[in-house]
Amino acid sequence: MATRGALIVLEGLDRTGKSTQARTLVKNLNSKGILAELQIFPDRTTQIGKVISEYLSHARDLDDRAIHLLFSANRWEKKNAMVSKLEKGISLVVDRYAFSGVAFSSAKPGLSQEWCRQPDVGLLKPDVVFFLTADPETLKQRGGYGEERYENVEFQKRVAAEYSELEDPSWIRVDATWSAERIAEHLLTTVENTMRALPEKMRELWVD
Numbered sequence: 001m002a003t004r005g006a007l008i009v010l011e012g013l014d015r016t017g018k019s020t021q022a023r024t025l026v027k028n029l030n031s032k033g034i035l036a037e038l039q040i041f042p043d044r045t046t047q048i049g050k051v052i053s054e055y056l057s058h059a060r061d062l063d064d065r066a067i068h069l070l071f072s073a074n075r076w077e078k079k080n081a082m083v084s085k086l087e088k089g090i091s092l093v094v095d096r097y098a099f100s101g102v103a104f105s106s107a108k109p110g111l112s113q114e115w116c117r118q119p120d121v122g123l124l125k126p127d128v129v130f131f132l133t134a135d136p137e138t139l140k141q142r143g144g145y146g147e148e149r150y151e152n153v154e155f156q157k158r159v160a161a162e163y164s165e166l167e168d169p170s171w172i173r174v175d176a177t178w179s180a181e182r183i184a185e186h187l188l189t190t191v192e193n194t195m196r197a198l199p200e201k202m203r204e205l206w207v208d
């Protein structure tokens, strides 16, 4: 069995319950004696993250390509710390990753998936990607969206189409309309199985 931690990513549209599930997964892994920590992207605590947060709350406007590169830089600035934790045997549960980067940016006019992928090439490749799915109209019923940019059904539909194009067969689709308990159990079991067959070496995203 590998001595390193596993890199576990949760992806999906807004309001699919990702953040709750990511927190629950860390707690459930910890209670089984497995070292695990949460990493949220965008990480709004850094200087770059603060600019992203201002952009999302409409406090600042930025060119579509400029904000795309900042989201990516926000992931790059965390890479070394993530590698070091994984090497110490700490698993990381990541709430959104480069796939959000591609899906949300390429949903905008004029930005291709190919262009959007480039800045994230070479980041760590996840060991498992959970893709929480539900129809945007259903998600809207969950108390509606907030004030942030991207939080509207039309845009989310375009993001969903981009995710489908980006999805690869290794992703694990999870029905976000299942109960929170059922999803949490499914995630935990899958992660435990992934950990049993974890390759020692970490790989790079979109390289091979």
Ligand code: DGP
Pocket (backbone or CB within 6 Å): 014, 041, 042, 056, 067, 068, 071, 072, 096, 097, 098, 100, 101, 102, 104, 105, 149, 150, 151
């Ligand atoms: P969250 O904090 O998970 O609600 O994410 C904030 C919003 O930003 C959400 O609508 C998804 C979007 N987002 C996350 N990562 C990226 C990214 O890398 N690029 C773009 N364009 N949007 C992103």
